[in-house]
Amino acid sequence: MLRSLLWVPGAFLIVTVLFDLLASSMQTGEGHLSRLIHRPLYAVMQGAARLLGRRILAWNGIVMVVSTLLAWVLLSWLGWALVFWGGPGSLVGASTGTPADLWDVLYFVGYTMSTLGLGDLKPVYTGWRLLTDLTALDGFVLITFAISFIVPVAQTQAGQRGLALRIHRLGGSAQGLVVTAWHDHVNGTQGLVDDLAASLNALDAQLKNTPGLYRFHERQPEESIDLALPALDEALSLIEYALDAPPPKGLRAVRASLSSLLSTYCRVHLRVPAQAPPLPDLAPLRAAGLPLRPDAEVQAAFATLEARRRTLRSMAERAGFAWSDVEA
Incomplete structure (x- = not known):
């Protein structure tokens, strides 16, 4: 029976x-x-x-x-x-x-x-x-x-690796991205935003379709999107809140793409660190001669980003990196 x-x-x-x-x-x-x-x-x-x-x-x-x-x-x-x-x-x-x-x-x-x-x-x-x-x-x-499951996964991972390499070569760390964009890019920080806007939007769409890729990690730091995205987001925060200069056009759209990427990440990884990473070190920006807002104003602005920066820290640390690798 x-x-x-x-x-x-x-x-x-x-x-x-x-x-x-x-x-x-x-x-x-x-x-x-x-x-x-x-x-x-x-x-x-x-x-x-x-x-x-x-x-x-x-x-x-x-x-x-x-x-x-x-x-x-x-x-x-x-x-x-x-x-x-x-x-x-x-x-x-x-x-x-x-x-x-x-x-x-x-x-x-x-x-x-x-x-x-x-x-x-x-x-x-x-x-x-x-x-x-x-x-x-x-x-x-x-x-x-x-x-049909394997092929898009491989293509998206290759796209992630390519974007991470681009970010690495544009400066790598948060402060490095800002300094390189300010001094070396033909259009300054505006050029940094323009260069990455389309790639971030495409990556956002791909990871919404295959969110499990947030569990994939790369061997080499320069190829890791888990290190590149926190560094880029932190760099954009520095451009928006620390530089004493008008923010580049399209910055809000790029930040929206990054916010969407972080939202997808949080659906895959439910827990994030209890503490936000330390406030960014402005000394490299000063040493490079960039115009900066008062420290108190910068600290107050970054205090409003605490939840976002906890997620960024989680992304880097789950891939085996320290926050110092993001802001090295």
Whole structure:
């Protein structure tokens, strides 16, 4: 009696994987199943990084992608196996007519999902034959959408890496970005804003579609968006609140893109540090001859950014960096 009801959990597993597959592969966000897999794995990787160093975090992306694909395949495989095992006599040997045992069922589901169609086992009745067709179709869908899941992830990660390298070469740290823009850019701070506006907007759209990329980290600091975005946001805060000069046009739109990126980050990582990072060091800006507002005015302005700067600090520290790397 209980065996005949195994199709219920089997169908539940199949449908759950399909919904998660569609949610992740059609770029509508991170599926619930994927999130359940990623969060504990990410916590394990973070713990390993504290023991072995931040370079191990560079494996996060591979671990997340492989674990997602394995979960989709194994849960679908198990689901279809439960469906067929729940029908005694649904499968028999093609040449002997002997009813399939549990291992035969697992074998049959595996090669049917992979669309190999070996044929040494066969379904008995029309209903089971139709379910065999659905199993093969589900395997084809799984393979197809797995590819459509991996390709955008790889493209977005490459885009992140490219943007991080641009920010690094424009100055890298918060103070370095401001000094370089002021002295070396043809259009000053306005040029910095203009150069990065479109890239930030594109990155915002991509990460809304694949927010799980906030769990991917790079090996090299100059390629890490987790270091580049805090440095850029802090630099824009310095331009807006510390420089005694009119703010560049379009600054508000760029800050809005960064705010949206941070909002997506907070949906992935629910906890941020309890304390904001220290107030920025203005000495490098003074040494470079930049016009600055009074210290008290700057401190008062940055006090209003405490929640935002806590999130920026969280982004850098989760990737294994210290705040001093943002403002070095």
